[in-house]
Amino acid sequence: MSQVPGPPFRRVLVANRGEIAVRIIRACHDLRMEAVAVYSDADIGAMHVRRADAAVRLGPAAASDSYLRIDRIIEAALASGAQAIHPGYGFLAERAAFARAIVDAGLVFVGPSPASIEAVGDKLAGRRLARDAGVPTVPGTLEPADLDRPDALAGIIAEATRIGFPLMVKASAGGGGRGMRRVERSVDLPLALTSASAEASASFGDGSVYLEREVRPARHIEVQLLGDLTGRVVAVGERDCSIQRRHQKLVEEAPAPGLDPAARSELLAMGVRIGTAAGLTNAATAEFLLARDGTWSFLEVNTRLQVEHGVTELTTGLDLVAEQFHLAAGRPLSDAVLAAAARASDPGRHSIEVRLAAEDPASDFIPNPGVVRDWVMPAGPGVRVDTGIEAGDRIPPEYDNLIAKVLVVAADRPAAIDRLRRALDETVVTGVQTTLPFHRFVARHPGFRVGDLSTDWVAEAWDGAGERAGAVPGALAALARGVRDEPAPGSASPPIVATATPASGWLAASREEAVDRWPR
Amino acid sequence: MAAVRRLRVTDRATGAVLGEVEDDGSVGAASDPTSVRSQADVTRLAPGRFEVVVDGWRFDLVVEDADRVDLRERATRTRDASGHRGPTEVRAIIPGRVASVAVAVGDVVTAGSRLLAVEAMKMENDVRSPRDGTVERVAVGPGQTVELGDVLVVIA
Numbered sequence: 001m002s003q004v005p006g007p008p009f010r011r012v013l014v015a016n017r018g019e020i021a022v023r024i025i026r027a028c029h030d031l032r033m034e035a036v037a038v039y040s041d042a043d044i045g046a047m048h049v050r051r052a053d054a055a056v057r058l059g060p061a062a063a064s065d066s067y068l069r070i071d072r073i074i075e076a077a078l079a080s081g082a083q084a085i086h087p088g089y090g091f092l093a094e095r096a097a098f099a100r101a102i103v104d105a106g107l108v109f110v111g112p113s114p115a116s117i118e119a120v121g122d123k124l125a126g127r128r129l130a131r132d133a134g135v136p137t138v139p140g141t142l143e144p145a146d147l148d149r150p151d152a153l154a155g156i157i158a159e160a161t162r163i164g165f166p167l168m169v170k171a172s173a174g175g176g177g178r179g180m181r182r183v184e185r186s187v188d189l190p191l192a193l194t195s196a197s198a199e200a201s202a203s204f205g206d207g208s209v210y211l212e213r214e215v216r217p218a219r220h221i222e223v224q225l226l227g228d229l230t231g232r233v234v235a236v237g238e239r240d241c242s243i244q245r246r247h248q249k250l251v252e253e254a255p256a257p258g259l260d261p262a263a264r265s266e267l268l269a270m271g272v273r274i275g276t277a278a279g280l281t282n283a284a285t286a287e288f289l290l291a292r293d294g295t296w297s298f299l300e301v302n303t304r305l306q307v308e309h310g311v312t313e314l315t316t317g318l319d320l321v322a323e324q325f326h327l328a329a330g331r332p333l334s335d336a337v338l339a340a341a342a343r344a345s346d347p348g349r350h351s352i353e354v355r356l357a358a359e360d361p362a363s364d365f366i367p368n369p370g371v372v373r374d375w376v377m378p379a380g381p382g383v384r385v386d387t388g389i390e391a392g393d394r395i396p397p398e399y400d401n402l403i404a405k406v407l408v409v410a411a412d413r414p415a416a417i418d419r420l421r422r423a424l425d426e427t428v429v430t431g432v433q434t435t436l437p438f439h440r441f442v443a444r445h446p447g448f449r450v451g452d453l454s455t456d457w458v459a460e461a462w463d464g465a466g467e468r469a470g471a472v473p474g475a476l477a478a479l480a481r482g483v484r485d486e487p488a489p490g491s492a493s494p495p496i497v498a499t500a501t502p503a504s505g506w507l508a509a510s511r512e513e514a515v516d517r518w519p520r
Numbered sequence: 521m522a523a524v525r526r527l528r529v530t531d532r533a534t535g536a537v538l539g540e541v542e543d544d545g546s547v548g549a550a551s552d553p554t555s556v557r558s559q560a561d562v563t564r565l566a567p568g569r570f571e572v573v574v575d576g577w578r579f580d581l582v583v584e585d586a587d588r589v590d591l592r593e594r595a596t597r598t599r600d601a602s603g604h605r606g607p608t609e610v611r612a613i614i615p616g617r618v619a620s621v622a623v624a625v626g627d628v629v630t631a632g633s634r635l636l637a638v639e640a641m642k643m644e645n646d647v648r649s650p651r652d653g654t655v656e657r658v659a660v661g662p663g664q665t666v667e668l669g670d671v672l673v674v675i676a
Binding site: 199368369373399401428430432436437439440467468471475476477479480481482483 | 527533538539541542543560561563564570571573574575576577578579583613614616619620639640641643644645
C-alpha cells in the first residue's frame with residue numbers, strides 16, 4: 001500500500017438526478033466528502049435529494065429549465081460552497097461549454113478537460129481523430145450535413161448513395177439513441193435528416209447530423225479509459241453492450257464474451273490510442289462495433305461516466321466514481337487502476353447488468369411513466385442494485401425512464417447468468433410496467449447463454465406480445481383468487497375504459513358503447 | 521349458498537377480452553405458486569378494476585358481470601347490423617408533448633398511417649391510424665402538452 005490519500009475535495013455538487021446522482025453521492029460519502037444535490041420541481045423529495053447533505057432547487061420540471069441550466073447549477077455550487085461538480089451521465093455531462101463554465105467559475109469539473117471533450121465529444125470530431133490515429137471507423141461522412149440550404153440536399157443524397165443504404169443519420173452531439181434515425185431508402189432521407197436534427201437540437205442544443213453506414217449484424221463493445229494529467233491513459237476493461245433496443249442499451253456485461261486474449265488486447269490498445277490522441281483525462285469510454293468477420297470499427301468516444309460503468313467496477317474491484325474524483329483533484333492514476341489495467345485482458349470475474357426501465361416490453365418498449373407501488377429489489381451474494389426509486393415514488397415523464405440497474409458478479413459467465421436469473425426472480429415492481437419480463441427472458445435464453453450476441457438480438461429473439469400473452473392464464477388465476485373481495489354487481493358503476501392503443505379501434509368503440517349504454 | 525357469478529375480464533392496455541373467471545362466493549382460495557418467479561400480486565385499483573402483476577407483466581384488468589356484458593354486446597350487434605358506425609377517436613396512450621402532426625382534416629389514411637408524434641421521456645413516439653378512413657378532426661397541434669387519454673385525432 002503506497003499512501004492513503006485524504007478526501008480529494010471537501011464538498012461536491014452533483015449536477016444530476018435519479019440513480020446516477022445517488023450513485024455519485026454514495027462515492028462522495030465513501031470518500032468523506034459532502035454532497036450537494038440539485039433538483040427540479042418534479043424531483044422534490046426524490047431519493048437523490050434525501051441522500052445528499054444539502055440540496056438546491058434549480059427550477060421547473062422541464063430539463064431545459066432545470067438540469068440543463070448551466071448558470072443555475074454553477075450558482076448553486078458557488079452558493080453551497082462546493083469545490084467540484086460531477087455531471088453524471090446525460091444532461092450536461094458531455095457539454096464542453098458546461099465544463100468550461102465550471103472551470104471559469106474557479107471550480108473543478110469532474111470529467112475530461114473541455115478541450116478533450118471538444119476533441120472527441122462531438123461524434124464527427126471523434127471520427128476524424130480516430131482516422132488520424134489509425135483506428136478504423138465506420139464508413140460515412142466526416143462533416144455535418146448542410147440542412148440550411150435546400151440545394152445541398154442533392155449532394156447529401158449522392159453521398160448517402162455512395163455510403164449505401166440502409167444507413168444511419170446520427171446527431172453529432174447525440175447519445176443514448178437520441179437524434180438517430182435508420183434510413184432504408186433515399187426518399188426517406190430528407191425527413192430523417194430534419195427530424196433527427198430537430199430531436200438533437202431539442203435534446204443537446206446542437207442539430208448537426210451526419211451519415212454513417214449501418215454495420216449489421218454487429219456487436220457493440222466499448223473500452224473503459226482512465227487518464228491523468230500527465231497524459232497517461234489506460235484501459236481497465238471492456239464491456240459488451242450488444243443487447244439494445246432503439247439504440248439504447250438494455251443489458252451490458254464485462255468482459256465481452258468469446259473474445260480471445262489477442263482480440264481483447266487489440267481492442268484495449270485501440271481504445272488507449274484514441275484516448276491518448278484526444279488528450280483524455282479523467283474517465284471516458286471508446287465505443288466500437290465488432291462485425292461478424294472479426295473487424296473492429298470505432299464508433300465514438302463518450303467523455304463521461306457510462307450508465308453501465310458498474311459492471312467494470314464489479315470485475316475490477318475499482319470504484320470508478322471515486323477514481324474520477326482522485327483524478328479530478330490532480331492525482332495520478334492510482335495503483336489500483338494500474339493493477340486493473342494490467343489484468344484487463346483477463347479479469348477473472350464476470351459481471352452482467354440489466355437496465356430496469358419504465359417501459360412496456362410488449363409494445364416496442366414504449367415509455368410508461370407512473371407511480372411505483374410495490375418495489376422489491378434483489379439482494380444477496382454478488383448482487384448490486386443502483387436506483388433512485390423507492391416504493392410510492394412517481395416516475396416523472398420529463399426524464400429518462402431508467403429506474404434501476406440490477407448488477408451481478410460471479411467467477412465466470414455461466415455463474416453470473418445463473419445469479420442474474422435468481423436476482424431477477426426476487427424482483428417485484430407493481431404500479432408501472434417495467435422491462436423486467438424481458439430481462440427474465442434474456443437470463444433464460446440459450447442464445448444469450450452461449451454468448452451469441454448482436455445489436456439485432458432483441459428484434460430476432462424477443463416476441464413481447466407473445467410473452468405477455470403467455471402470462472395471461474397466470475394473471476387470470478391470480479385474479480380469480482383476488483376478485484372474491486369484490487362487491488356484488490350493481491353496487492359498482494360500470495367501467496369506462498379510459499385508455500386506447502393506436503393499434504386497435506376497440507377503445508373508442510367501447511367508450512362510445514359504454515356512454516351509450518350507461519347514461520349518467 | 522351463494523350463486524356462482526361469471527366475470528368477464530378485459531385487458532385495459534389492449535382492449536382484448538382475456539377470458540372469464542368464476543366467483544363462487546368462497547373466500548380466499550389458497551394460492552399455489554410453483555416458484556418465486558410466478559407469484560402474482562393482485563391489487564384492487566377501483567371498483568371492477570384490478571392490477572395483476574405476474575412474472576413481471578402488469579395487467580390492468582376490468583372485471584364485469586358476464587351476463588351484463590352479453591346484454592350490452594347483443595345491443596351493439598343490433599346497432600352494427602343497422603349500419604351505424606361511429607368515428608374512431610385516437611387518444612394519447614402516454615402523456616407528453618406533441619412533436620409533430622403529419623395529417624390534416626380531410627386526409628385519407630390507411631391503418632398504420634403515421635398521424636403524429638408524441639414526445640415523452642425525450643423519445644418521439646409515432647401515433648398511427650387504427651383503421652382506414654378520413655381525418656375528421658385534428659384535436660392537437662405541435663408543441664401542445666397532452667395527458668393520458670386525450671383525443672388526438674378523429675378518424676371517420
